[in-house]
Amino acid sequence: MSDLxxxxxxxxxxxxxxxxxxxxxxxxxxxxxxxxxxxxxxxTFAEGTRAAGVFTKSKxxxxxxxxxxHALEASQSxxxxxxxxxxxxxxxxxxxxxxxxxxxxxxxxxVLNCEPDQILLASTGVIGEPLDVTGFxxxxxxxxxxxxxxxxxxxxxxxxxxxxxxxxxSRVVEVGGRQVALSAIAKGSGMIAPDMATMLGFLFTNxxxxxxxxxRLLQQGAEKSFNCVTVDGDTSTNDTLYAFATGxxxxxxxxxxxxxxxxxxFKKAFxxxxxxxxxxxxxxxxxxxKFVTLRVEGAVDEQSAKKIALTVxxxxxxxxAIAGEDPNWGRIVMAVGRAGEPADRDKLAIWIGGEEVAxxxxxxxxxxxxxxxxxxxxxxxxxxxxxxxxxxxATVWTCDLTHGYISINADYRS
Amino acid sequence: MSDLxxxxxxxxxxxxxxxxxxxxxxxxxxxxxxxxxxxxxxxTFAEGTRAAGVFTKSKxxxxxxxxxxHALEASQSxxxxxxxxxxxxxxxxxxxxxxxxxxxxxxxxxVLNCEPDQILLASTGVIGEPLDVTGFxxxxxxxxxxxxxxxxxxxxxxxxxxxxxxxxxSRVVEVGGRQVALSAIAKGSGMIAPDMATMLGFLFTNxxxxxxxxxRLLQQGAEKSFNCVTVDGDTSTNDTLYAFATGxxxxxxxxxxxxxxxxxxFKKAFxxxxxxxxxxxxxxxxxxxKFVTLRVEGAVDEQSAKKIALTVxxxxxxxxAIAGEDPNWGRIVMAVGRAGEPADRDKLAIWIGGEEVAxxxxxxxxxxxxxxxxxxxxxxxxxxxxxxxxxxxATVWTCDLTHGYISINADYRS
Numbered sequence: 001m002s003d004l005x006x007x008x009x010x011x012x013x014x015x016x017x018x019x020x021x022x023x024x025x026x027x028x029x030x031x032x033x034x035x036x037x038x039x040x041x042x043x044t045f046a047e048g049t050r051a052a053g054v055f056t057k058s059k060x061x062x063x064x065x066x067x068x069x070h071a072l073e074a075s076q077s078x079x080x081x082x083x084x085x086x087x088x089x090x091x092x093x094x095x096x097x098x099x100x101x102x103x104x105x106x107x108x109x110x111v112l113n114c115e116p117d118q119i120l121l122a123s124t125g126v127i128g129e130p131l132d133v134t135g136f137x138x139x140x141x142x143x144x145x146x147x148x149x150x151x152x153x154x155x156x157x158x159x160x161x162x163x164x165x166x167x168x169x170s171r172v173v174e175v176g177g178r179q180v181a182l183s184a185i186a187k188g189s190g191m192i193a194p195d196m197a198t199m200l201g202f203l204f205t206n207x208x209x210x211x212x213x214x215x216r217l218l219q220q221g222a223e224k225s226f227n228c229v230t231v232d233g234d235t236s237t238n239d240t241l242y243a244f245a246t247g248x249x250x251x252x253x254x255x256x257x258x259x260x261x262x263x264x265x266f267k268k269a270f271x272x273x274x275x276x277x278x279x280x281x282x283x284x285x286x287x288x289x290k291f292v293t294l295r296v297e298g299a300v301d302e303q304s305a306k307k308i309a310l311t312v313x314x315x316x317x318x319x320x321a322i323a324g325e326d327p328n329w330g331r332i333v334m335a336v337g338r339a340g341e342p343a344d345r346d347k348l349a350i351w352i353g354g355e356e357v358a359x360x361x362x363x364x365x366x367x368x369x370x371x372x373x374x375x376x377x378x379x380x381x382x383x384x385x386x387x388x389x390x391x392x393x394a395t396v397w398t399c400d401l402t403h404g405y406i407s408i409n410a411d412y413r414s
Numbered sequence: 415m416s417d418l419x420x421x422x423x424x425x426x427x428x429x430x431x432x433x434x435x436x437x438x439x440x441x442x443x444x445x446x447x448x449x450x451x452x453x454x455x456x457x458t459f460a461e462g463t464r465a466a467g468v469f470t471k472s473k474x475x476x477x478x479x480x481x482x483x484h485a486l487e488a489s490q491s492x493x494x495x496x497x498x499x500x501x502x503x504x505x506x507x508x509x510x511x512x513x514x515x516x517x518x519x520x521x522x523x524x525v526l527n528c529e530p531d532q533i534l535l536a537s538t539g540v541i542g543e544p545l546d547v548t549g550f551x552x553x554x555x556x557x558x559x560x561x562x563x564x565x566x567x568x569x570x571x572x573x574x575x576x577x578x579x580x581x582x583x584s585r586v587v588e589v590g591g592r593q594v595a596l597s598a599i600a601k602g603s604g605m606i607a608p609d610m611a612t613m614l615g616f617l618f619t620n621x622x623x624x625x626x627x628x629x630r631l632l633q634q635g636a637e638k639s640f641n642c643v644t645v646d647g648d649t650s651t652n653d654t655l656y657a658f659a660t661g662x663x664x665x666x667x668x669x670x671x672x673x674x675x676x677x678x679x680f681k682k683a684f685x686x687x688x689x690x691x692x693x694x695x696x697x698x699x700x701x702x703x704k705f706v707t708l709r710v711e712g713a714v715d716e717q718s719a720k721k722i723a724l725t726v727x728x729x730x731x732x733x734x735a736i737a738g739e740d741p742n743w744g745r746i747v748m749a750v751g752r753a754g755e756p757a758d759r760d761k762l763a764i765w766i767g768g769e770e771v772a773x774x775x776x777x778x779x780x781x782x783x784x785x786x787x788x789x790x791x792x793x794x795x796x797x798x799x800x801x802x803x804x805x806x807x808a809t810v811w812t813c814d815l816t817h818g819y820i821s822i823n824a825d826y827r828s
Contacts, residue, residue, distance in 0.1 A: 056751075057754065058748070058751030058752055059754060059759065060747050060748065060762070089744075092775060127744030237747065237748055316823070320823035320824040321823065324825055326824075329542065333541055334474065334651055337473045337475070338472055340471065342473070345475070358542070361506060361508050363542050402820060403820050403824075405734070406817050406820055409730070409735065409738070410817075411738055
């Protein structure tokens with residue numbers, strides 16, 4: 001956790017979290033970088049638990065990313081444990097870094113009595129410093145001795161770095177006539193962009209899903225959530241989103257088809273939990289004072305709508321205008337143009353907080369700048385853009401770019 | 415010009431500028447937005463002058479961009495005048511904006527006794543406000559009455575908006591046994607990115623070139639200069655780079671082939687002038703305190719090298735680290751990975767100010783952080799990256815991201 005004050009956009013409190021049958025957790029202060037706070041998390045899973053992962057698209061992936069991709073394949077997605085450390089990313093650490101990852105998995109496998117390939121990993125923190133895992137021989141058994149199904153706060157805290165609040169989301173939903181739980185935690189505040197910037201997210205459920213079904217849901221969910229948020233457009237070496245399905249309590253067969261009607265409500269809840277977490281990351285955006293919902297409509301297809309929305313959301317000129325509470329829609333026009341996607345300049349329309357700013361490629365005759373300026377003073381900003389060439393739409397979430405962002409990133413070494 | 419203090423990275427003085435035979439100029443204070451400074455420029459060209467243009471790739475181009483593309487085609491690149499105004503971009507102004515552009519060309523054509531299609535235009539300033547050109551009927555004849563071959567300072571000043579210094583570059587060079595002049599002016603300070611962000615650049619020469627030769631040289635030159643600089647990654651609706659070749663004083667035939675040996679020195683000077691101007695834009699980057707030269711080597715091809723270099727140069731985390739004088743090379747690794755271009759993590763090498771920071775995907779055993787930190791305290795930062803997969807290289811120029819950038823863009827409406 002950061003020493004900085006809690007983000008003004010943070011939710012009131014960490015939500016009530018459901019235990020997920022088959023999932024236990026524990027965390028300790030291993031002193032990897034931080035003092036006096038948990039920074040090493042182990043989660044354990046009942047036999048038969050399926051896992052899926054979505055990883056950073058960085059060409060410089062960290063050692064735990066390399067390891068976990070291998071492990072998911074080698075274990076055929078049947079995993080028993082997850083070990084996460086904060087403070088050291090174990091990235092750009094060469095062969096030594098991969099050895100540290102292997103050793104972590106081996107220690108955890110010894111403790112949990114499974115194969116090393118059944119252990120997934122994630123790390124977050126400083127790049128380029130060797131990760132010393134010798135202490136894990138002491139800490140992982142200690143965690144294993146005190147596992148609990150309900151230590152979500154400790155778990156959420158153990159994975160934070162520059163976060164100013166801990167992040168979780170939980171839902172209960174019916175699948176095939178039985179209630180199942182969905183609980184998830186995440187971390188991240190800067191370097192957050194599509195393609196999974198420095199963020200870690202872990203979702204747990206006891207729904208009866210095959211690994212392939214879980215993987216497809218996770219990919220769809222990532223597109224609708226973590227790949228729709230951006231703080232600064234940067235992407236990290238370590239980004240990882242995992243989903244785990246214990247399915248243990250069910251006697252019925254595992255569901256393999258994401259379109260299976262029994263999953264209708266489950267999918268909604270699954271996506272809602274991911275979107276909730278992704279929005280929490282934006283609410284903890286470094287220096288953020290405004291939470292911005294940016295909707296693009298009238299695009300040729302969804303992908304194009306999303307690209308336009310993300311270009312506007314990543315524009316430093318748009319983000320600083322929002323910080324300055326200035327309804328400077330000229331910068332929005334500029335950013336839409338920069339996206340390079342199909343858009344009709346002479347049909348472009350823009351709304352700020354519901355106020356019609358521009359229509360048909362011109363400032364609207366009805367536009368009242370005072371009304372838009374009032375909306376810009378609030379903490380929750382809504383911008384809607386119609387690009388006039390089709391029927392597809394996309395929504396992304398971002399925050400403003402403030403002096404706080406510069407202070408955090410120029411004045412401290414994170 | 416901005417009220418802000420002159421950029422600390424500005425050159426000592428505006429350079430001595432050569433007159434270009436066949437080119438005259440004049441500027442007046444038309445009061446379009448600013449008071450008490452020239453904001454309307456007219457340049458005139460001898461008969462037979464060829465022009466070429468490279469324009470913004472924005473999907474929301476301003477009316478003067480639309481007009482000038484049309485005019486270049488309709489006049490077969492034989493132009494007689496250029497009219498530029500600062501303070502109002504005449505962008506996102508619909509049919510009215512196009513009418514204002516047409517009217518400006520018609521007034522100038524009347525004054526210069528040529529076809530409207532022989533008049534090129536450029537505008538820079540606020541987006542979305544109608545441009546009232548009725549005053550041009552009075553101002554353009556007034557300018558025409560006082561034209562001079564050497565009012566470069568006034569010309570350079572008349573096109574500025576948020577610039578903190580005026581920008582020019584000039585060279586003399588031999589073509590086919592005769593000396594020719596190259597003089598150019600530019601404006602720009604924010605919204606500067608590849609693909610010609612808010613910048614205007616105008617180059618003038620009396621070299622004997624066909625329009626097609628001039629156009630190809632200008633495209634090549636833009637790739638090596640304006641498309642290699644970035645301040646904030648944003649791109650404007652109005653970016654325009656023009657080159658004009660009067661060729662008038664020459665009896666010899668016009669040169670049509672850019673590879674003609676007679677152009678060897680000319681090309682070098684032509685590119686050098688464009689690079690000089692492009693670097694001046696970076697030196698005037700909003701809030702900039704560091705001028706950064708970023709070289710990527712070992713890429714699969716030049717385009718890939720440039721994409722990696724620009725991704726690093728645009729990374730807010732890299733730019734804020736530079737502002738903080740922190741040799742935070744982990745962020746450079748992150749940004750290289752984010753570029754998505756071929757790069758070998760385990761061969762990556764990084765130098766900061768000549769100090770070897772990383773080699774073979776690891777911090778270098780010889781790395782001395784103090785040496786790198788000393789370099790980061792200077793105003794001219796050199797970063798070199800070898801990505802270990804090929805032999806191609808590219809150099810780009812950028813500046814740091816500071817509180818000054820936020821203040822300029824969040825606290826004022828530009």
